[in-house]
Amino acid sequence: MQTTEVIIKPIVTEHSMSTVADGTYSFVVAKAANKLEIKKAIETKFGVTVVSVATSIVKGKTKRVGTRRQEVKAAPWKKAMVTVKKGEKIALFEPAADEKKKK
Numbered sequence: 095m096q097t098t099e100v101i102i103k104p105i106v107t108e109h110s111m112s113t114v115a116d117g118t119y120s121f122v123v124a125k126a127a128n129k130l131e132i133k134k135a136i137e138t139k140f141g142v143t144v145v146s147v148a149t150s151i152v153k154g155k156t157k158r159v160g161t162r163r164q165e166v167k168a169a170p171w172k173k174a175m176v177t178v179k180k181g182e183k184i185a186l187f188e189p190a191a192d193e194k195k196k197k
Contacts, residue, residue, distance in 0.1 A: 100127045100135035104186055105173065113175075114187050123149070123174045132174050140186070143179040150175075 105120035113120070123132055129147040136144050154168035178184065 095124065095127060095131055097131075097135040097138055100124050100131050101139065106187070111187070114183075116177075117145075117180060117182070118175055118177045119184050119187055121174045121176065123172050125151075125170075125172045127172070127174075129174075132176065136176050136178075140184045142182045142184060144176055145179055146177045148175045148177075149173065 110120040
């Protein structure tokens with residue numbers, strides 16, 4: 095699997111942003127990717143040293159949509175929580191407060 099295909103998108107939620115201070119970042123990754131492929135992709139894309147990778151499969155939620163209120167199930171997806179070496183950061187997750195300080 096190509097390293098560009100492994101990482102789909104970052105997860106930017108209130109909970110995931112609270113773990114950034116500890117050096118843990120969350121990503122949506124390809125379902126077929128294993129921990130070694132995820133580690134390699136993060137290290138090459140962001141230039142950081144990955145200490146550990148934890149993965150989990152998130153079940154798809156059911157929603158009621160349309161005028162008939164039919165139930166539609168979202169597809170399950172894979173989440174990776176990546177911990178980087180102490181002192182290193184991924185710039186993608188930096189809060190906007192730093193931009194306010196510069197002005």
